Amino acid sequence: MGAVTETAGPYATAPTLAEFNAGLGVESWAARTRCAACTSTAIDRFSRIRQIHYDRCAECGFVFANPMPTDAVLADFYNSAFYNNYRVLEEQTIAAEPYFSVSAYRDLRELATWIEADRAAAILDYGCGPGSFLALLRDEFGFANVEGLELNLHSAEVARRCYGLELAPDVGALHQQSYDVIVLFETIEHLSDPDEVVATCARLLSPCGVLFVTTPSVRNIPARRFPSHCVHYTGPSHVSLFTEQALERLLSRHGLRIRRLETDANTEVLGSYLARPFYDLDFSSPRGAGDADDRLYRPTALGRALKLQPARTPGPLLGQAAKLDTFAAKALRKLFGRAYSDHLYAMAGRA
Ligand SMILES: [Zn+2]
Incomplete structure (x- = not known):
């Protein structure tokens, strides 16, 4: 049995997610009446998991925290010891494994081959963490014009120290008006308003630009039937969970059509x-x-x-x-x- 070891070195003592969530004032958050993916108002109660209530869109299967955590709650969470320990792990691992990202589900080199733009293309990684994917694109794939946006200040520090990347803390600080490739890797599920961020990405895309999204899927048996034991419902970090249909509907409302879609198969029933x-x-x-x-x-x-x-x-x-x-x-x-x-x-x- 993998015993849980004591905190060591630069890792801060942190509550577990259930302990963190026990202190949240869920009752004061605002309720949503519409699906952020497809705008339907056919919303069903879904499940309560570690204090967070999730609802599900009857039309597209989008699952979202409802009520939705406020910006202040999310800012607290993303600056908490719980969250920063992942950033510490990333920085430590990057020393031995240069393009490591704790949130990547597939090999970043494989995902890099999806990008068919020419090497002068302007690439934006929206929610880039420590910038591992950008550094990989620059160092091994020859893309020189790469830029990252990241709210977490610790990640921005790691990006500077490990890769010499200066990240923008918000959209207003970006260096360019338009990008040929925008990457949203393991980011959209964290957003309280994915509609707004996809709208921003669509606005920032050049006429022939592409948006590359990766995210967990809740179109599987454990996510539907046994959500309290599904690893994707980690609110307040994961608050917007997609199905293929939900993602397609959200993108299409912003004039975007999916050209290539791949899925990782779910490997469990229970x-x-x-x-x-x-x-x-x-x-x-x-x-x-x-x-x-x-x-x-x-x-x-x-x-x-x-x-x-x-x-x-x-x-x-x-x-x-x-x-x-x-x-x-x-x-x-x-x-x-x-x-x-x-x-x-x-x-x-x-x-
Ligand atoms: Zn929907």
């Missing part, structure tokens, strides 16, 4: 819901080098009675059950195709 009687799923930020997987299984009352300890992975018995679950997911995929996705990769251009 996922870690198997652990539900014994553990609640929580998250704790990195506590040391190599601690990039932030899941934290916290024993339930039954788990505590069985003397289970908080751990990064549930125990060996559940490990065996998880193997069976993965096998079942593979069998379902063979029978029904790749209908259920865990992650989306979309390249869009003007319709």
Whole structure:
């Protein structure tokens, strides 16, 4: 069992996500009545996960925190010790693995091959974290005109120190009026108003420009049926969760059409819901080098009675059950195709 180690070195002591959320004043946040992806008002109550209420659009499957955290809550969260520990991990790992990004689900070099623009193209990475993808494009792919936007000041520091990149803290500070490629990697799910940011990106795109979006997908069985144990619902960080249809609807409302779409298949049927009687799923930020997987299984009352300890992975018995679950997911995929996705990769251009 992967025991949770004590905080060491530059990592700050931080509450778990459930502990952080217990202090949120959810009641005072404003409720939304419309889907930010497709504008439908057919909104269903979905689930309450670690204090955050999520609703789901009946038309496009978009899932969003409702009420939505305020800007002040989000600013607090993104400047918290919980969040900064990921940035510390990134900086430490970059020393050994130069283009490491803790949030990347696919190899960044593979994603770089999606960009077919010429080498003089102006590229903007919106929400670029420490700028790993930009540095990779510049250093290994020959794109000289790269720029990044990042709200987190710690990430901007890392970008400066590790890659010599000066990031813009907001849209007003960008150096150019228009970009040939805009990247939104693992960013859109963090936005309280994805509609506004896609509108900004559409405005900043050159006439033949492309918008490259990657984000988790909630079109799969664990995300729909067992959300309390699905790793994508990490509010207040993930507050806007997409399906293929939701992403397509949002982009099309801003004059953008998806030209290339790939998905990572979902590999589980029940996922870690198997652990539900014994553990609640929580998250704790990195506590040391190599601690990039932030899941934290916290024993339930039954788990505590069985003397289970908080751990990064549930125990060996559940490990065996998880193997069976993965096998079942593979069998379902063979029978029904790749209908259920865990992650989306979309390249869009003007319709
Ligand atoms: Zn919708």
